[in-house]
Amino acid sequence: MANYSTNEFKGGLKIMLDGEPCNILENEYVKPGKGQAFNRVKIRKLISGKVLEKTFRSGESVEGADVMDTELAYLYTDGEFYHFMNNDTFEQIAADEKAVGENTKWLVENDVCTITLWNGSPITVTPPNFVELEITETDPGLKGDTAGTGGKPATLSTGAVVRVPLFVQTGEVIRVDTRSGEYVSRAQK
Amino acid sequence: MQPWQPTTKHDARVARAELLRTIREFFYARNVLEVDTPLLSNGTVTDEHLDAFDTQFNFASSGKPSKLYLQTSPEYAMKRLLCADSGSIYQVCKAFRHEGEGRWHNPEFTMLEWYRLGFDHFALMDEVDALLQETLNTAPADKLTYQQAFQRYLNIDPLSADDDVLLKAMKERNIDIHAPQNLSYDTKLQLLFSYVIEPKIGIERPCFVYNFPASQAALAKLSPADERVAERFEVYYQGAELANGFHELNAAKEQRLRFETDNEKRKENGLPTKPIDENFLRALDAGLPACAGVAMGIDRLLMLKTGASHIKEVINFSVSRA
Numbered sequence: 001m002a003n004y005s006t007n008e009f010k011g012g013l014k015i016m017l018d019g020e021p022c023n024i025l026e027n028e029y030v031k032p033g034k035g036q037a038f039n040r041v042k043i044r045k046l047i048s049g050k051v052l053e054k055t056f057r058s059g060e061s062v063e064g065a066d067v068m069d070t071e072l073a074y075l076y077t078d079g080e081f082y083h084f085m086n087n088d089t090f091e092q093i094a095a096d097e098k099a100v101g102e103n104t105k106w107l108v109e110n111d112v113c114t115i116t117l118w119n120g121s122p123i124t125v126t127p128p129n130f131v132e133l134e135i136t137e138t139d140p141g142l143k144g145d146t147a148g149t150g151g152k153p154a155t156l157s158t159g160a161v162v163r164v165p166l167f168v169q170t171g172e173v174i175r176v177d178t179r180s181g182e183y184v185s186r187a188q189k
Numbered sequence: 190m191q192p193w194q195p196t197t198k199h200d201a202r203v204a205r206a207e208l209l210r211t212i213r214e215f216f217y218a219r220n221v222l223e224v225d226t227p228l229l230s231n232g233t234v235t236d237e238h239l240d241a242f243d244t245q246f247n248f249a250s251s252g253k254p255s256k257l258y259l260q261t262s263p264e265y266a267m268k269r270l271l272c273a274d275s276g277s278i279y280q281v282c283k284a285f286r287h288e289g290e291g292r293w294h295n296p297e298f299t300m301l302e303w304y305r306l307g308f309d310h311f312a313l314m315d316e317v318d319a320l321l322q323e324t325l326n327t328a329p330a331d332k333l334t335y336q337q338a339f340q341r342y343l344n345i346d347p348l349s350a351d352d353d354v355l356l357k358a359m360k361e362r363n364i365d366i367h368a369p370q371n372l373s374y375d376t377k378l379q380l381l382f383s384y385v386i387e388p389k390i391g392i393e394r395p396c397f398v399y400n401f402p403a404s405q406a407a408l409a410k411l412s413p414a415d416e417r418v419a420e421r422f423e424v425y426y427q428g429a430e431l432a433n434g435f436h437e438l439n440a441a442k443e444q445r446l447r448f449e450t451d452n453e454k455r456k457e458n459g460l461p462t463k464p465i466d467e468n469f470l471r472a473l474d475a476g477l478p479a480c481a482g483v484a485m486g487i488d489r490l491l492m493l494k495t496g497a498s499h500i501k502e503v504i505n506f507s508v509s510r511a
Contacts, residue, residue, distance in 0.1 A: 007289055017367075029291025033423050033433045034407050035379040036238050037288055055380070056367045058289055 003061040006039040014046075014065040017054065021046045021065035021118045029058065046116065047123050065118065072115050074107045082107065082125065084115055095122035105160035106131050106178040127178045132187040133157050134173050138164060151183070191510050196501040204495050205503065208487070209281060211324050212301060219316075221277045221303060226266035228283060232466025233258035235451035236407070237458060240287040242296075256464075259285040262484050263302050264408065265469035268437070271304055271480060272472035279303035281487065293429060293489060295500050295507050304482040310409075310420045310436040313481035314397050317424055317432055320485075321395050325493055327426065330395040335418070338398055339378075342386045347378050347402060348417045355381065375404050391425035398423050408444070409435035422483075427493055434483030441473035 004015060009027040016022070026042040037058035044051050046067065056062070072084035072093065081094035082104070095115065099122045100107070106127035107113070114126040138154035154164040154174075162176055164183045173187040216223065233241045242259040249255040260266070262284050270278055284300040305313055318330045339347040343358055355377040359366075364384050366372060372380075390396040399422035403411055406419030420436035438444055445465070452462040491503040501507035 029289050029294055030383055031288065031291075031294060032379040032383050033430050034236065034238065034405060036376050038380070038383075039289075040384075052365065053363065054365050054367050060367065062367070 001064045001066050004064050005061045006056050006058050009039055009041060009056075014067040015043075016063040016065045017043065017045070020048065021067045021123065023067075025051070030055075031058075046118065066120075067116060067118050067123075070115050070117060071112050073110055073112050075109065077104075077107075084113065084122075084125075087112070093117075093122060095125050099123055100125045103127050103178070105156075105158045106176075107158065108133065129177060129179060130175055130184065131178055132173050132175050133160065135164070135168065135170050138168065138170050140169065154183075193510075195505040196507050196510060197503060197505050201491065201495050201497065201503045202505070205487075205491055208324060208491060208494060212281065212320070212487075215320055215323055216279045216303065219277075221279050221305070222275065224267065224270055224275065224278045224280050226260075226263050226270070226280065226282070228260050228285075229257040230260055230266070230466065231255070231257060231464070232265070232468065233463050234261050235448045235455070235463045235465060237451055237454045237460060241463075242285050242287050261286050262300060264482070264484070265466045267302060267304060267482070268477055269469060269472040271306070272475050272477050277303070277305045277480075284484075290500075290508050292499050293492075295488065295504050297508065297511070298500075298504070299487040300484055301487050302482065302484040304437070304480050306478050306480045308436075308481040310399060310422050310434060310481050313434050313436075313483055314399065314422055314424075317434065317483055317485070318395065318397070321424070321426070321431075324490060325426070328394040330397055330424065331390070332397045332399065333390070334400040335398055335402065336400065338386050338390065339381070342389055343381060345381075352377070358385075375402070378402065378405075387425060387430075388428070391427060395424050395426040395431070398425065406438075406447070407433075407435065408438050408447075410438050429486075429489045429493060431489055431493075432483050432485040434481060436481045437477065437479075439473060439477035439479065441470055444473055445470055 004013060009024055011024055011026060013024045014021055022043045022045050024041055025044055028040045030040050031037040039056045039058055041054050041056060043054055073087050075083040075085050081096055082100050083092055083094050085092045103125055108131050111128055111131060115122045116124040133156040135154045136157050139152050151163045151165050153161050155161050162181060162183050164174060168174060175184040175187050177184055239261050241261050243256050245254050246257045247254050263280050263282050267278060267280060281301050283297055285297050288296060290296060321327045336346060336348055339345045345354060345358055352374060358381055359377065362385055364380055400412060400418040401421040403417055403419050406421060409419040409421035412418045412420050422434050423430055424432045448465045455462050488500050488503050492500060495503060497503050
């Protein structure tokens with residue numbers, strides 16, 4: 001992988017830091033009146049997700065990270081790995097539990113997810129912003145109630161628990177925002 | 190492809206023209222003479238953290254191609270005028286630094302530099318303050334020594350603290366340096382200053398910081414009262430370092446020594462050494478009258494005047510569109 005000088009730093013550039021691929025979020029050039037110039041950089045570590053600030057001497061070079069995003073459809077899990085497929089080439093790839101993390105609860109068969117690959121291996125799995133899932137369990141609500149009264153918890157087919165309005169019942173399919181984990185609407189079928 | 194259009198709006202161009210007129214009136218009223226000196230020079234700065242652009246001159250009288258440097262400031266040439274009895278002088282010119290661009294930085298920028306005979310750094314700070322009041326409508330400035338600034342905001346004495354104390358303070362403030370080996374004492378002070386002190390000073394009104402450590406003297410006299418500090422100042426306002434001034438060193442011998450020390454440091458750090466400006470040293474030898482001088486970044490001043498958030502909003506064609 002190529003090295004990048006601090007002059008090339010900008011938001012979105014992927015570099016290696018402490019053995020971990022990172023995404024540069026912000027880069028600021030700092031130069032004291034009579035002194036060494038620095039680049040003050042905000043970075044997200046792509047595996048741990050940690051955001052940190054690091055200062056580089058201007059002109060210093062760092063190793064680039066071979067990181068790319070691919071759009072793959074979720075197939076199934078065998079309990080240990082989560083299997084995805086490229087809908088164009090039918091090539092399959094398996095992500096481990098660490099890469100999927102908490103997002104297992106948003107994986108719906110055939111949904112296209114963003115898989116971030118580092119040196120060809122998946123490091124993160126990002127589900128679509130909205131998924132549709134069936135409610136497997138929720139308390140029966142009162143008839144005539146409308147959304148906005150605080151709602152009730154509902155367990156979905158993947159095990160995810162979200163708050164839903166009282167009028168939504170077990171067996172219904174709902175639309176959820178995976179970024180906030182919030183109920184959006186009943187699925188339109 | 191870069192757009193051909195300027196990065197400025199018309200208002201910024203009007204503000205620049207007005208600012209330059211105010212500056213010229215300010216110095217006219219004070220009987221300071223406007224001068225002009227070359228941008229290209231045979232000698233250049235030795236400072237290890239300053240890098241000059243250079244170019245090849247194919248028509249030198251020697252018959253051999255020679256290297257010419259674009260000035261990083263008009264300091265040496267203006268001091269040669271002072272040595273030739275010019276009296277107090279000022280100049281508005283372009284200066285060039287071979288370094289990156291950023292919010293407050295463009296490799297080519299406009300500098301206002303002036304020298305006042307018989308002034309020390311205190312008298313000159315007062316005049317800089319007056320100019321800021323006139324151009325930016327600021328309240329009278331605060332003044333802090335470098336030592337007071339560190340004691341107030343970091344509880345550290347920058348003139349006597351151990352290296353470890355600085356490292357610990359950096360760690361506590363989450364200043365995380367990639368490859369932290371070989372950070373000099375001064376660089377640590379500068380990082381702490383930039384990251385911790387700078388954001389806290391000069392917010393309501395400009396703030397002068399003066400009496401820098403002797404190791405950061407540059408071209409300033411050492412203080413006769415305390416040789417650990419140099420009679421150098423900087424002024425900060427709303428996040429910008431606006432100016433740097435000196436009670437000027439006028440001892441040719443010491444000046445040569447500082448240049449040579451700079452070149453030694455360059456060698457130690459694997460940087461090319463730079464040709465010392467011998468014309469400047471010979472002028473100092475002939476005698477520089479007692480004076481103080483200061484350089485001010487006009488583009489930064491304009492940024493504050495117009496509320497710009499990036500220097501390219503006040504420079505018609507910043508480096509990427511130049």
